[in-house]
Amino acid sequence: MPYSEKYWQKEEIMPKKDLMELQFKRLKHTVKNAYENVPFYRKKLKEARIHPDDIKKREDVSKLPFTVKEDLRDTYPFGLFAVPKEKLVRIHTSSGTSGKPKVVGYTKRDLDNWINMVARCLYMTGIRNHDVFQNMVSYALFTGGLGMHYGAELIGAMVVPSATGNTERQISYIQDFGTTAIHATPSYALHIKEVAEKMDLRPDELGLKIGCFGAEPWSDSMRKRLEESFGLKAFDSYGLSEMNGPGVAFECEEQNGLHIWADHYFIEIIDEEGKPAGEGERGELVLTPLTKEAMPLLRYRTGDLTYTIDYKCSCGRTHPKIHRILGRADDMIVVRGINVFPSQIEHILMKIPDAGDSYQVVITREGTLDEMKVRVEMKDELFRGELEDFRRIQSKIQKELLKEVGLRINVDLVEKGTLERFKLKAKRVLDMRKDTI
Numbered sequence: 001m002p003y004s005e006k007y008w009q010k011e012e013i014m015p016k017k018d019l020m021e022l023q024f025k026r027l028k029h030t031v032k033n034a035y036e037n038v039p040f041y042r043k044k045l046k047e048a049r050i051h052p053d054d055i056k057k058r059e060d061v062s063k064l065p066f067t068v069k070e071d072l073r074d075t076y077p078f079g080l081f082a083v084p085k086e087k088l089v090r091i092h093t094s095s096g097t098s099g100k101p102k103v104v105g106y107t108k109r110d111l112d113n114w115i116n117m118v119a120r121c122l123y124m125t126g127i128r129n130h131d132v133f134q135n136m137v138s139y140a141l142f143t144g145g146l147g148m149h150y151g152a153e154l155i156g157a158m159v160v161p162s163a164t165g166n167t168e169r170q171i172s173y174i175q176d177f178g179t180t181a182i183h184a185t186p187s188y189a190l191h192i193k194e195v196a197e198k199m200d201l202r203p204d205e206l207g208l209k210i211g212c213f214g215a216e217p218w219s220d221s222m223r224k225r226l227e228e229s230f231g232l233k234a235f236d237s238y239g240l241s242e243m244n245g246p247g248v249a250f251e252c253e254e255q256n257g258l259h260i261w262a263d264h265y266f267i268e269i270i271d272e273e274g275k276p277a278g279e280g281e282r283g284e285l286v287l288t289p290l291t292k293e294a295m296p297l298l299r300y301r302t303g304d305l306t307y308t309i310d311y312k313c314s315c316g317r318t319h320p321k322i323h324r325i326l327g328r329a330d331d332m333i334v335v336r337g338i339n340v341f342p343s344q345i346e347h348i349l350m351k352i353p354d355a356g357d358s359y360q361v362v363i364t365r366e367g368t369l370d371e372m373k374v375r376v377e378m379k380d381e382l383f384r385g386e387l388e389d390f391r392r393i394q395s396k397i398q399k400e401l402l403k404e405v406g407l408r409i410n411v412d413l414v415e416k417g418t419l420e421r422f423k424l425k426a427k428r429v430l431d432m433r434k435d436t437i
């Protein structure tokens, strides 16, 4: 049952002071749980000469050691669990680019907390029990499928568990079942739009009202494109398996930053040296889950770059906000000494109406010089147009990229349908330098 017409749970509007107190109380409990029940942490804390009793005030969090992705891989599969297997009711995994996946586990209570957080998020976007929620992400070990599924069910929405693939059929489901809300990665949503157009349908006439998009970086201009094409309101959804999955942070009606649930996560932003970043200063998001029984990670370095934007939000929720993820520390491309995030490139491309929906970034090394090239699909009508238009668009894209990134980037305009399409997380960067080193 929702707490009120506007909020799923009363904790969403807890007075800030109470929220901070609850957060600290839970932090102490989490450190104790990790120390007492996870040999990995007991050893790590002993090495750092920290005892759970040393956490006396909020700032003491910085005494705790960080946890990194490799710690999950090194202890694969169950080395960071704090409960015996009988208490676990589910596992998920998150596959990185190489090696063993990271395994995460849940007790019954962990699942309840997680699903309530997802329900909070979906309710916050306006999804209600009369909605039809089509969940177009993988249902396997990926947390996005089951996580969003159960969250939407808890609200009472009718869930269409269509998963990914067979895009034409997905579109028929939207039409036949009266889908009003969708969940997909932004790149798959763009693909749905393209397939709908091929089927001679207007995406904005499909009846969709709410789109929950996440699991990969995307930009504000991509939001604009999705909203205009589908005639829906698009919300950014952030999460990671190590912190349950989706539902960690989500946009509210303001669509300006994502509320991050401070009763369930202790939130820090750190600079490159691991020191706290200043208010509004960008850095790496570090999270400590505060209610996880099965896997109480301490100060987990997410690798995701953002900053906090804490002000009184008009939606009434008291939980702080983070800016949409700017990129991952390990996604940053360094070309001729300049740092570039793929999402910066996307932001520019999606603002140029003549540029199509798909692009790829290719980095090569000629001798000692790095070259970056962006391959951009054109809209059909332009590709068949005049050579002059073609050159004009090419040079416009190049100029805009130079302005944003500060780097001369070659632009190749390619025919629609040339580049790969993605059903889940897109891979748009091809770094060929790695082959030449």
Ligand code: DLL
Pocket (backbone or CB within 6 Å): 094, 095, 143, 144, 145, 213, 214, 215, 216, 217, 218, 236, 237, 238, 239, 240, 241, 242, 245, 246, 247, 302, 304, 324, 325, 328
């Ligand atoms: O992607 C969980 C999820 C499912 C989130 C569905 C949202 C919707 P992982 O596979 O473990 O979990 O990947 C987590 O994806 O550390 C970020 O780098 C990236 N990521 C997730 N959401 C966003 C977002 C799920 N909204 C990793 N913007 C995270 C940018 C995102 N990056």
